[in-house]
Amino acid sequence: MTRPNSRFRRHRPPGVEPTDERERGATLVLSAxxxxxxxxxxxxxxxxxxxxxxxxxxxKAAESAALAGVVHMPNPSSVPWGPGAExxxxxxxxxSRNGYTGSLGTxxxxxxxxxxxxxxxxxxxxxVPTFFMRVFGINTVAFTRSATAEQLPPLKIGSxxxxx
Numbered sequence: 001m002t003r004p005n006s007r008f009r010r011h012r013p014p015g016v017e018p019t020d021e022r023e024r025g026a027t028l029v030l031s032a033x034x035x036x037x038x039x040x041x042x043x044x045x046x047x048x049x050x051x052x053x054x055x056x057x058x059x060k061a062a063e064s065a066a067l068a069g070v071v072h073m074p075n076p077s078s079v080p081w082g083p084g085a086e087x088x089x090x091x092x093x094x095x096s097r098n099g100y101t102g103s104l105g106t107x108x109x110x111x112x113x114x115x116x117x118x119x120x121x122x123x124x125x126x127x128v129p130t131f132f133m134r135v136f137g138i139n140t141v142a143f144t145r146s147a148t149a150e151q152l153p154p155l156k157i158g159s160x161x162x163x164x
Contacts, residue, residue, distance in 0.1 A: 122146065
């Protein structure tokens, strides 16, 4: 039986029939490749979101530790800067309450700002495990976040002094 001539008929080179065995399964291979790429992109997006969440949590912990410790600045005691100094201990305590205890690859370092005895800088360095980036050999991502807080002297009510 011959096919009617239709203007919608697909033009093929001579000798190639519509049921050519070489074309079978091409859609399956292409669909599998596209699906693999889409799953990889979704995994990468999940890891980037996780890393963004963890870096913002680390930044917030550094900021809260700096704000809590700077209240005790400048160091009024005869204890040198470090463990035992009130501002240092408060900053370490607040960072540990936020989950940064200084263990398992995490360091919390509160420091006086040189030349400015009423400022406190807290630096938190940590590493975060990844989920899907492990396929590419990236098991953890390390990052550092820091925050600096300043203790200003109180102004008297009705004072003409300007706040800087």
